[in-house]
Amino acid sequence: MTVDANKETLGFQAEVKQLLHLMIHSLYSNKEIFLRELISNASDAADKLRFLSLSNADIMEGDGELKIRIEYDEDKKTVSITDNGIGMNREDVINHLGTIAKSGTSDFLKNLTGDQRKDSQLIGQFGVGFYSAFVVADKVEVFTRKAGESAENGVHWTSEGEGEFTVEQVDRSQRGTTIVLHLREGEEEFADGWKLRSIVSKYSDHISLPIEMVKNEPPAVSEESEEESKEDSKADKAPEFEVVNKATALWTRSRNEISDDEYKEFYKHISHDFEDPISWTHNRVEGKQEYTSLLYIPKRAPFDLYQREASRGLKLYVQRVFIMDDAEQFMPMYLRFMKGILDSNDLPLNVSREILQSNKTVESIKGALTKRSLDMIKKLEPEEYKEFWKQFGQVLKEGPAEDYANKEKIAGLFRFASTNSGTSEQVVSLDDYLERMKEGQDKIYYISAENYNAAANSPHLEIFRKKGVEVLLMYDRIDEWMMGYLFDYKGKSFINIAKGDLDLGAIETEEDKKQQEEVEKSSEDLVKRLKEVLEAKVSEVKVSHRLTDSPACLVVGAYDMGAQMRQIMEAAGQKMPDSKPTMEINPTHPLMERLNGEVQEDRFEELAQIVFDQAALSEGRSLDDPAAYVKRINKLLMETIG
Ligand code: ADP
Numbered sequence: 186m187t188v189d190a191n192k193e194t195l196g197f198q199a200e201v202k203q204l205l206h207l208m209i210h211s212l213y214s215n216k217e218i219f220l221r222e223l224i225s226n227a228s229d230a231a232d233k234l235r236f237l238s239l240s241n242a243d244i245m246e247g248d249g250e251l252k253i254r255i256e257y258d259e260d261k262k263t264v265s266i267t268d269n270g271i272g273m274n275r276e277d278v279i280n281h282l283g284t285i286a287k288s289g290t291s292d293f294l295k296n297l298t299g300d301q302r303k304d305s306q307l308i309g310q311f312g313v314g315f316y317s318a319f320v321v322a323d324k325v326e327v328f329t330r331k332a333g334e335s336a337e338n339g340v341h342w343t344s345e346g347e348g349e350f351t352v353e354q355v356d357r358s359q360r361g362t363t364i365v366l367h368l369r370e371g372e373e374e375f376a377d378g379w380k381l382r383s384i385v386s387k388y389s390d391h392i393s394l395p396i397e398m399v400k401n402e403p404p405a406v407s408e409e410s411e412e413e414s415k416e417d418s419k420a421d422k423a424p425e426f427e428v429v430n431k432a433t434a435l436w437t438r439s440r441n442e443i444s445d446d447e448y449k450e451f452y453k454h455i456s457h458d459f460e461d462p463i464s465w466t467h468n469r470v471e472g473k474q475e476y477t478s479l480l481y482i483p484k485r486a487p488f489d490l491y492q493r494e495a496s497r498g499l500k501l502y503v504q505r506v507f508i509m510d511d512a513e514q515f516m517p518m519y520l521r522f523m524k525g526i527l528d529s530n531d532l533p534l535n536v537s538r539e540i541l542q543s544n545k546t547v548e549s550i551k552g553a554l555t556k557r558s559l560d561m562i563k564k565l566e567p568e569e570y571k572e573f574w575k576q577f578g579q580v581l582k583e584g585p586a587e588d589y590a591n592k593e594k595i596a597g598l599f600r601f602a603s604t605n606s607g608t609s610e611q612v613v614s615l616d617d618y619l620e621r622m623k624e625g626q627d628k629i630y631y632i633s634a635e636n637y638n639a640a641a642n643s644p645h646l647e648i649f650r651k652k653g654v655e656v657l658l659m660y661d662r663i664d665e666w667m668m669g670y671l672f673d674y675k676g677k678s679f680i681n682i683a684k685g686d687l688d689l690g691a692i693e694t695e696e697d698k699k700q701q702e703e704v705e706k707s708s709e710d711l712v713k714r715l716k717e718v719l720e721a722k723v724s725e726v727k728v729s730h731r732l733t734d735s736p737a738c739l740v741v742g743a744y745d746m747g748a749q750m751r752q753i754m755e756a757a758g759q760k761m762p763d764s765k766p767t768m769e770i771n772p773t774h775p776l777m778e779r780l781n782g783e784v785q786e787d788r789f790e791e792l793a794q795i796v797f798d799q800a801a802l803s804e805g806r807s808l809d810d811p812a813a814y815v816k817r818i819n820k821l822l823m824e825t826i827g
Contacts, residue, residue, distance in 0.1 A: 191353045191354040192351055192352070193351065193352050193353070194349055194350070194351045194352035195279065195283060195349060195351070196282040196348055196349045196467070196697065197283055197284075197348060197349060197350065197793075198345075198478060198490065199288045200284075200291055200294060201283065201284060201285055201316070201521065202348060202520075202596050203297075204285065204308075204316060205316055205319055205346050205759070207304055207308055207345070208308060208313060208316055208319065208320060208464055209309055209316060209319055209320055209733075210735060211301045211302075211305030211319065211826050212308070212313065212320045213303060213320070215305075215476045216320050216321050216372070217375075217384045217387075217388075218313065218317060218383045218388070218459075219317040219318050219320050219321050219322075219366075220264075220266075220375075220381070220388065220389070221291070221315055221316060221384070221388035221389055221450075221453065222313055222315065222318075223264065223266045223315070223364055223453070224255075224261070224385070224388075224389045224392060224396065225319075225341075225389075225392075225457070226314070226315060227253045227266060227267075227268035227270060227362070227394075228253065228268075228270075228392045228393075228394050228454070229510075230268050230270025230271045230361065230362060231252075231253070231268055231269070231270035231394050232270075232271070232363075232507035233270040233271040233507070234251065234269075234270045234332050235251060235405075235506060235507060236506065236507055236508060237511075239295060239506070239534050239535060240535065241333075241791075242334075242577075244332050244333050245332075246332065246333075246360055246407035246563045248269060248360065248818065250269075251268075251269055251270065251394055251616055252268070252269065252394055252395045252396070252397055253266065253267065253268050253392070253394055253395070253396045253577065253770060254266075254267045254268075254318075254384070254396075254397045254426065255267075255381055255396060255397070255398050255587070256398070256399065257375075257376045257377065257378065257381060258376060259369075259376045259377065261565065262367065262373050262376050263365055263367055263368065263376065263468055264368065264375055264376055264381065265363055265364060265579075265712070266363070266364045266368045267359075267361065267362070267363040267364075267367045268361045268362055269359070269360050269361035270332075270361050270362065270710075271332050271361070272329045272330050272331040272332055272334075272339060272360055272361045272362055272653055273329045273331055273340065273362065274331040274334060274340065275338075275340050275352060275354065276302050277331065278327065278329065278340050278342050278352055279352060280769055281315075281414040282315060282342055282344075282350065283350060287311075287489065287495075288489065288492050288495065289488060289489040289492040289495065290311075290492045292488075293307070293311055293488040293489070293630075296386075296488070299371065304592070305321075306459075306460075306485075307488070308459070311487075311488055312456075312458065313457075313459065314457065314596060316346075318364065318404075319346035320796060321366060321368055321369060321372040321375055322346075322367050322369060322372070323345055323346065323367060323368075323370075324343065324344070324345050324346075324367040324370055325343070325344055325346065325364065325365070325366055325367070326341065326342065326343045326364070326365040326367075327340075327341070327342040327343075327362060327363070327364050327365075328340075328355065328362070328363045328365070329342075329361065329362040329363070330355055330358075330359065330360055330361070331359070331360075332360050332361075332416040335513065336356050336357060336358045337354070337356050337482035338354065339354065339356055339357025339814065340346065340352055340353070340354065340355065340357075341353050341354075341355040344483055345473065349425075350638065355468075355692065356405065361549060374775060378398065378399070381398065382398060382560065383573055385429050386429070386430065387400075387446075387450070388450050388453075389429065389430055389437035389450070389454070390430045390431045390447060390450070391434075391447050391450055391451040391454065393429055393432060393434035393435070393505075394427055394432060394455065395428040395430065395432040396428065396432070397426040397427065397428055397429065398426065398429045399424045399425070399426055399427075399487065400424070400425040400426060400427045403421075404746050405518075412807065421566055428492075434469065434502075434528075434581075435447060435479075436451075436477050436479045436526060436528060437477070437528075438822045440467050443467070445580075446714040448462075448465055448467070448479075449462065451479070452481045455494045455500050455524060455525070455526060455698060456481065456487075456524040457617050458484075458487075458524070460483075460484045460485060461483060461484060462481040462482055462524070463483070463484050463485055463565065463569050463572070463573060464481070464482045464561055464564070464565060464569070464685075465479065465480060465481045465525075465532070465561075466478075466479070466480050466557060466560075466561050466714055467479045467484070468557065470553070473740065474525060474529075474530075474531055474546060474549065474550065475529070475530035475531060476528060476529040476530060476531070476550060477527075477528045478499075478525060478526070478550075478554055478557070479525050479526050479527035479703045480499075480523055480524070480554065480557060480558055480561065481523065481524045481525050482522075482542045482558075482562065482565070483524060483576075484525065484572070484576070485576055486522060486576040486577060486580075487522070488524060490521070490577075490580060495521075496510070496511040496520075497511060497513050497516070497521040498510075498511040498512045498513035498514070498515065498521075499511075499512050499515050499516065499523075499524075499525050499526055499527045499554075500512070500525070500526040500527070501515075501526075501527055501529070501531050501532075501536075501567060502526060502527065502528040502529070502530070503528070503532050503533070503534050503536060504530055504534065505528060506534060508532075508534070509535060512527070512538075512541060513548065514538075514541040514542060514544075514551065515527055515550055515551050515554055516549050516554060516555065516558070517551070517584075517588050518583060518682060518779075519580055519581055519582075519583040519584040519585075519588065519595070520555065520558050520559075520580075520581075520585050520588055520811045521580065522576075522577050523558050524582060526548065527554070529546070529550070531546050532544075534546075534547060537721050538628065541813055543823060548638070553685075554589065555591060555735045556591070556594075559594050559595065559598065562581075562598055562684065563598060571612070573599050574795065575612060577663075578599070578600065578611065579661060580664055581595060581598060581599070582599065582661065582663045582667045583663070583667070583678055584666060585671045586666075586667065586670040586671040587671075588811045590670065591681070592670070593674060593675070595685050595807055596615055596671055596674050597615060597616065597674075598612070598614075599614065599615060600612055600613060600614055601613050601614075601657040601658065601659060602637060602641070602657070602658040602659075602660070603618065603623060603639075603655050603656060603658055603659065603720070604641070604646060604649065604654070604655055604656045605655045609637035609641075609660075613655075613657065615629065615674045615675075618655060619674075619675060619677065620659065621655055622655075622677075623652070623653065623654050623691065623692060624691075625691025625692065626654060626690065626692055626787060627690055627810065628677060628678055628679070628680045628688075628690060629657065629673075629677050629678070629679045629680065630649060630654065630655070630680050630682050631643055631657035631658070631659055631668070631679060631680070631681060631682065632646065632656055632657070632658060632659065632661065632681065632682050632683050633657060633659040633664045633665045633668065633681065633747055634658075634659070634804070634805050635660065635752065635805040636660050636805070637658065637660045639660070639804065639805035640658040640659065640660050641658055642803070643683065643687065643729075643738075643803065643804060644732055644734070644735035644737075644738040644800070644803055644804075644815060645682045645683045645731055645738055646682070646738075647731060647732050647733040647734050647735060648687075648689070648732070648733060649682065650733075651733050652689075652692050654692055656682060662753060665747050665750040666750065668681065681747065682731070683740060683741065683747065683804070684740065684741050684742065684743050684745070684747065685741075685742060685743030685744075686743070687730055687731050687740075688739060689730060693730070695732075701728070701730060703727055704772055704773065705728045707772070708728050708770070708772040710781075711770070711772060711777070711780065711781045712726045712727070712728065712770070714789065715768070715770065715793055716792040718789065718793045718794070719768065719793055719797055720748075720793070722765060722797055723739075723765050723766060723768045723797070724765040724766065725768070726767070726768050726769075726770060727766040727767055727768070727769050727770070728769070728770060728771075728772060729769035729770060729771050732769065732770075732771035732774070733771070734771075734774075734799075735774065735800075735803065736770065736774040736776040736777050736796055736799075737768055737770045737771065737777075737796050737797070737799070737800040738769050738800050738803070739766040739767070739769075739797075739800045739801055739803070739804055739806070740766055740767045740768075740769055741766050741767075742764065742767075745764045746761065746764075752807075768797060768800060769770075770796075776796065777796075779792075782793050791817055791820075794814075795814070795816060795817050795818065795821075798814045
């Protein structure tokens with residue numbers, strides 16, 4: 186049967202070794218999930234075969250009754266899971282059971298801390314899959330034959346889950362895959378019918394494929410000794426199998442018949458996630474278009490949320506037949522964390538990715554699912570929302586640029602830090618902001634900076650603090666870019682308070698204005714002198730409306746790139762055109778008064794340079810010539826000490 190020349194011993198990819206080690210040590214309190222993972226793979230294998238049979242009926246080899254069978258042997262301490270799905274050839278086996286193909290895997294593994302509790306959460310995000318077999322088994326064998334290939338092209342894979350595995354060619358008349366787990370010492374409890382049934386009903390009831398197990402024999406009532414009766418039953422009759430799960434596609438059942446636990450387990454099956462989802466919505470749409478969707482919001486961001494090539498999208502079915510994983514055309518990018526299934530009655534069974542790309546039905550379903558997702562997000566409880574925002578807020582912020590039509594809906598989901606909340610936590614919604622607006626205020630004020638502290642302590646906030654006007658503090662990398670697409674919310678426009686001339690509108694009283702004019706007049710000379718000495722650095726010097734406590738601040742033009750965006754571009758190696766900021770001064774500040782009184786020109790210039798550099802620093806900008814700044818400051822310090 187075995188040809189030795191065909192037997193190869195191969196090493197696992199380094200990442201697999203790491204993953205195996207980690208899995209065995211972090212899943213110990215949740216061992217039973219190995220069965221869910223293997224059943225999930227078996228069910229996927231059946232889905233893939235059924236899909237292929239749509240265009241090639243022969244591939245079923247006359248055996249179209251797809252199912253999964255679980256067997257066990259108490260004496261040998263084995264559990265096996267058999268499917269008659271698509272199966273694997275030698276190349277598939279080596280690729281799928283020896284390497285991990287997901288992009289970003291090594292980055293993910295670098296994040297592991299060695300703390301088993303934390304790591305087990307991370308591994309949940311990664312998805313455990315086939316390798317979880319080694320949590321309960323110290324040897325795993327796979328017998329498989331790909332649909333459509335001849336019996337002598339079967340493959341036998343074995344591994345003890347350490348560094349290597351073997352593959353050899355074997356005869357296998359049966360199509361599909363059998364996975365045999367040789368249970369570790371101490372894990373014998375899994376070679377038990379009741380135990381296995383209870384795990385199936387807990388985790389895999391929703392699998393639409395029948396899962397079979399040997400029929401429970403009634404307890405022996407005869408006088409014979411137990412030994413004999415066992416012998417008899419084995420000899421007399423072939424074992425009878427029965428279906429041990431519900432075996433109907435979960436989404437075809439009606440909502441009120443499905444328990445929360447079933448929804449949660451179904452989520453884990455389709456998402457390969459380890460944790461429960463935070464929310465889901467299950468809808469049947471009838472009328473012009475007919476489809477059923479079941480959408481989930483995960484609890485935690487997957488490790489590859491920002492990987493361009495990461496898989497995303499829904500599992501697509503047409504009339505209950507599985508068509509493809511990762512159908513990305515039904516969800517916008519900024520909702521790429523959403524998981525779920527879509528079962529359409531209108532799309533053709535032979536639908537391909539190319540057809541999906543330019544299809545009216547797809548477009549309109551995408552529109553409806555987007556709205557449904559946004560509504561579901563909106564309905565999250567406050568505590569859930571906080572966590573949701575931490576996990577996915579940054580991705581949602583891509584929304585206004587991508588989805589103009591839903592801009593306002595998306596913006597309504599945003600949360601920011603603000604001068605009102607006093608913490609870096611992003612908890613203020615735009616509606617909260619609108620509610621707290623001052624009488625006469627008709628703008629939404631915000632500032633964006635490199636980090637929270639730079640935003641929260643910016644001199645630009647001074648006038649707003651004094652007037653009690655709330656300012657949103659933005660410090661995520663994406664913010665300034667995002668605000669380029671978000672001009673207003675519920676009729677109120679956004680104003681970046683660090684840019685351009687500050688129009689305070691009705692917040693500024695007549696008295697303020699009069700005072701301002703007076704100060705401007707009396708400072709004409711100072712402004713002129715400053716402009717002369719700082720000519721190389723500033724485009725203009727002006728008397729400020731916004732400062733109350735600081736001597737000066739820098740303002741960029743209304744259409745210039747903000748400091749945050751500028752730094753991102755520069756860090757990415759882009760040369761930015763030089764645009765000089767305006768320096769605004771607060772002439773009533775003691776330092777400015779002192780400067781105004783300085784008659785010695787070279788000293789005036791020294792001090793002016795310091796004022797400029799400090800204004801830049803307090804905004805989180807970097808100085809062109811930091812050493813010169815330090816030298817000037819030190820000179821001043823020496824004078825005071827001396
Ligand atoms: P995932 O299912 O997340 O891709 P796994 O490690 O569980 O990761 O499985 C790796 C791959 O091995 C699967 O994607 C599939 O191609 C293949 N595979 C696993 N189990 C089976 C099976 N029972 N039948 C056919 N292919 C399988």
